[in-house]
Amino acid sequence: MAPKYLRRTMLLAKISPERVDHIVDRLGFNLLLLLKVLVVLLAAFIVERLLYRLLRRIYKRSDKLREDATRYRFLRNALRFMVSLGAIGTIVYMIPSFKHLAVTLFAGAGILVAILGFATQRAFANIISGIFIVSFKPFRVGDLIKIGEAHIGTVEDITLRHTVIVTFENRRVIIPNAVISDETIVNSSLVDEATCEFVEFGISYESDLDNAMAILQQEAEMHPTCIDRRTEREMELGEPKVSVMLVRIEDSSLVIRAYVWAADPVVARRMHYDLNRSVKLHFDRADIELPYPQRTVSFKENGTKIALTQKVIEGVL
Numbered sequence: 001m002a003p004k005y006l007r008r009t010m011l012l013a014k015i016s017p018e019r020v021d022h023i024v025d026r027l028g029f030n031l032l033l034l035l036k037v038l039v040v041l042l043a044a045f046i047v048e049r050l051l052y053r054l055l056r057r058i059y060k061r062s063d064k065l066r067e068d069a070t071r072y073r074f075l076r077n078a079l080r081f082m083v084s085l086g087a088i089g090t091i092v093y094m095i096p097s098f099k100h101l102a103v104t105l106f107a108g109a110g111i112l113v114a115i116l117g118f119a120t121q122r123a124f125a126n127i128i129s130g131i132f133i134v135s136f137k138p139f140r141v142g143d144l145i146k147i148g149e150a151h152i153g154t155v156e157d158i159t160l161r162h163t164v165i166v167t168f169e170n171r172r173v174i175i176p177n178a179v180i181s182d183e184t185i186v187n188s189s190l191v192d193e194a195t196c197e198f199v200e201f202g203i204s205y206e207s208d209l210d211n212a213m214a215i216l217q218q219e220a221e222m223h224p225t226c227i228d229r230r231t232e233r234e235m236e237l238g239e240p241k242v243s244v245m246l247v248r249i250e251d252s253s254l255v256i257r258a259y260v261w262a263a264d265p266v267v268a269r270r271m272h273y274d275l276n277r278s279v280k281l282h283f284d285r286a287d288i289e290l291p292y293p294q295r296t297v298s299f300k301e302n303g304t305k306i307a308l309t310q311k312v313i314e315g316v317l
Contacts (some may be wrong), residue, residue: 037091044087051079074134077159126161129177139187144265146186188265197260197268199275202253204289212288213244213256219278220260225271229261253291
């Protein structure tokens with residue numbers, strides 16, 4: 001029976017007592033169901049937060065921060081997904097209409113499995129690839145990697161479906177795990193982040209080769225981020241901190257290369273840009289010419305053969 005104050009209100013609205021009892025019964029049932037749903041959601045939230053705090057505590061106590069950061073982020077995302085999935089399944093089971101629909105769908109399980117299998121094959125492939133990435137660790141959160149020929153950046157997150165890398169332009173690239181598994185991965189941080197940067201210059205045939213190699217070696221060794229990777233044996237033998245070699249003889253230039261070590265790939269790239277400028281300015285002071293393409297055009301004027309280079313022609317035009 002409905003409370004007296006509610007019955008009085010309904011009667012004032014000219015609603016029959018039987019109708020009032022029916023509305024109250026339906027309202028009570030819906031409120032109870034809503035309360036159960038809220039309890040399930042609250043329980044799922046509490047379980048998710050407890051697991052999150054437990055994982056975070058284990059991660060902070062670990063001495064392998066980069067490896068455990070990868071497992072921590074992956075497990076955090078996986079547990080969040082599993083808890084959410086469990087909560088949704090429980091709510092569906094509690095609501096009679098949804099439960100009836102689920103039973104009806106599972107009655108045609110053969111067709112349903114075929115449809116779901118076709119629709120989610122890429123999703124399952126991404127999940128399996130994500131598990132393999134976390135298990136075999138070709139890269140970790142915080143590693144600088146290059147995926148195929150298109151993407152290079154620092155790993156920010158690994159989820160069940162995809163991996164997030166941050167490029168040097170501070171852009172987030174979202175790559176499905178299955179795509180990463182099919183690509184070649186270059187990891188610059190897996191074992192040793194120290195990087196040997198190749199700094200190359202092409203000089204003209206008329207330039208002093210030995211002087212150019214000495215200038216390149218001097219500028220590289222003077223750079224503040226250049227590190228010494230020589231062994232004690234190499235130091236005893238008098239090996240230089242930076243080796244410079246003539247690596248190619250091309251049609252119009254002699255290509256010399258310096259092997260310069262830096263602490264990590266990012267520092268190495270910045271050092272390379274600095275050396276481009278400092279070596280070019282030093283070459284200018286030492287009259288060492290950097291070759292540029294030239295074209296010679298021959299023609300006759302009054303029976304006299306004349307040859308002009310492309311530079312002279314541009315100056316005349």
